[in-house]
Amino acid sequence: MALLFYSTIKLTFKKPFRTKLLLKQIEFIGANSMSVIILTGSFTGMVFAFQSYIGFHKFGADQLVGTVVALAMARELGPVLSAIMVAARAGSAITAEIGTMKVTEQVDALNAMAVDPVHYLFVPRILAGLIVMPMLNAVTVLCGVIGGYLVSIKVLGINKTLYLDYMYTYIDFEDFANGMIKSVVFGGIVTLVGCYKGYMTRGGAEGVGRATTESVVMACVMILIFDYILTAFMF
Amino acid sequence: MEYAIECFDLHKSFGTHKIHKGIDLKIVKGAITYIIGPSGTGKSVLLKQLCGLMPPTKGKVFVNGQDITVMKPEELVNMRKTFGILFQNAALFDSMNVYENVAFPLIEHTKLPKSRIDAIVTEKLRLVGLSNIEDKMPSELSGGMRKRVGLARAIALEPEIMLYDEPTTGLDPIMCDVVDNLINDTQKQLGITSIVISHDIESTLKIADYIAMLYDGKVVLYGTAEDFKTTDNPYVKQFFSASKEGPIKIM
Numbered sequence: 001m002a003l004l005f006y007s008t009i010k011l012t013f014k015k016p017f018r019t020k021l022l023l024k025q026i027e028f029i030g031a032n033s034m035s036v037i038i039l040t041g042s043f044t045g046m047v048f049a050f051q052s053y054i055g056f057h058k059f060g061a062d063q064l065v066g067t068v069v070a071l072a073m074a075r076e077l078g079p080v081l082s083a084i085m086v087a088a089r090a091g092s093a094i095t096a097e098i099g100t101m102k103v104t105e106q107v108d109a110l111n112a113m114a115v116d117p118v119h120y121l122f123v124p125r126i127l128a129g130l131i132v133m134p135m136l137n138a139v140t141v142l143c144g145v146i147g148g149y150l151v152s153i154k155v156l157g158i159n160k161t162l163y164l165d166y167m168y169t170y171i172d173f174e175d176f177a178n179g180m181i182k183s184v185v186f187g188g189i190v191t192l193v194g195c196y197k198g199y200m201t202r203g204g205a206e207g208v209g210r211a212t213t214e215s216v217v218m219a220c221v222m223i224l225i226f227d228y229i230l231t232a233f234m235f
Numbered sequence: 236m237e238y239a240i241e242c243f244d245l246h247k248s249f250g251t252h253k254i255h256k257g258i259d260l261k262i263v264k265g266a267i268t269y270i271i272g273p274s275g276t277g278k279s280v281l282l283k284q285l286c287g288l289m290p291p292t293k294g295k296v297f298v299n300g301q302d303i304t305v306m307k308p309e310e311l312v313n314m315r316k317t318f319g320i321l322f323q324n325a326a327l328f329d330s331m332n333v334y335e336n337v338a339f340p341l342i343e344h345t346k347l348p349k350s351r352i353d354a355i356v357t358e359k360l361r362l363v364g365l366s367n368i369e370d371k372m373p374s375e376l377s378g379g380m381r382k383r384v385g386l387a388r389a390i391a392l393e394p395e396i397m398l399y400d401e402p403t404t405g406l407d408p409i410m411c412d413v414v415d416n417l418i419n420d421t422q423k424q425l426g427i428t429s430i431v432i433s434h435d436i437e438s439t440l441k442i443a444d445y446i447a448m449l450y451d452g453k454v455v456l457y458g459t460a461e462d463f464k465t466t467d468n469p470y471v472k473q474f475f476s477a478s479k480e481g482p483i484k485i486m
Contacts, residue, residue, distance in 0.1 A: 097330075105326035109322060112286065113344075116312060
């Protein structure tokens with residue numbers, strides 16, 4: 001897989017640039033994931049507000065709920081959850097599509113027509129993943145913070161001014177940038193694993209099903225492992 | 236005689252399973268060569284090795300005198316433009332319509348203007364007896380039509396060598412005849428070298444200039460259709476008479 005990643009990077013700068021395919025993938029991975037991402041972000045933020053309130057209320061630090069929600073969303077939950085959702089939605093679809101092309105000899109046909117499948121199939125998808133994932137992360141974080149705010153102020157009745165004041169004071173741009181870096185890496189992981197598993201598919205319809213499952217599981221596990229590695233590095 | 240492809244002592248194994256145990260074969264330029272043999276003897280695998288889609292485990296393959304087994308990946312990609320391949324199930328790109336499928340190699344490898352590409356696509360589709368289906372998706376086509384679109388796509392760049400992987404399998408008898416004629420006509424009109432994988436004995440004897448029969452990883456007989464009709468090679472006789480009795484083991 002590392003080899004495949006290497007050749008993808010090498011081929012990224014090779015002509016022709018397939019702008020049309022890239023835009024199509026950006027639409028597919030990015031724009032079409034929007035509703036899922038918005039739901040995931042808002043509900044996570046809302047739940048998180050409730051849960052952290054239970055803890056903070058015990059020693060009267062209610063107003064800190066916003067800080068904790070925003071911090072957790074920006075550094076951790078935003079990038080990880082959005083990447084897992086994209087793995088489930090787009091990563092699986094990438095594997096299924098390339099896998100079907102593999103078992104029906106369409107990948108061979110590309111090769112036979114002197115078109116490198118890595119260049120034609122992988123590069124647009126992986127580039128789209130790298131570009132789109134941080135954007136989706138930003139949306140997730142924003143929705144999470146808004147969701148947390150609404151629950152804290154409207155439902156739990158925390159003081160609005162204090163809530164926002166603490167959030168502004170304790171959250172830096174660095175927290176957000178931290179999550180953005182993670183999500184670029186995760187975007188690469190999801191699309192690379194999706195392409196790789198698809199390309200390695202063998203054995204008809206059953207093989208495509210198996211590859212798709214493996215792709216989602218492998219992408220999710222790798223996201224969590226890389227999350228730890230990146231957190232440890234950027235701590 | 237001039238040869239388009241020559242292969243020497245070709246071995247291929249997958250894990251411990253030996254598919255080819257030393258194949259020597261020369262494909263005559265400008266003729267139709269049929270490769271026949273029972274299922275599972277690695278006919279498709281041989282085809283993929285001849286055009287560089289799959290590297291042999293051991294042995295040499297020469298295409299137009301050049302050794303393709305020592306080529307770098309980029310050279311191999313360029314070399315493949317020599318070939319047009321019709322896959323067993325046509326392998327049309329199912330995300331594209333018929334027009335985009337046939338135009339694909341032209342868009343990828345030439346800088347022709349759109350009007351020229353349109354003309355070539357229409358011309359190639361006419362050559363395979365299809366018209367007004369440019370906007371259809373592959374899933375809307377019958378098996379026979381799909382094969383013909385696959386053929387139109389394969390000859391779009393006017394290759395020197397055409398490879399057909401079981402072109403008539405799964406088609407009705409009338410469609411078989413249509414496809415046989417197509418192979419014959421493409422060869423006559425474009426003067427290209429054709430290699431056909433088949434286990435359809437009737438069409439083999441009808442249109443093949445040369446025939447090679449594979450069994451147990453080796454070529455058991457190579458010759459003209461006449462040679463095959465008169466041979467007393469037990470493998471060929473059993474295969475042609477479709478009988479269970481004989482040296483070919485039933486798997």
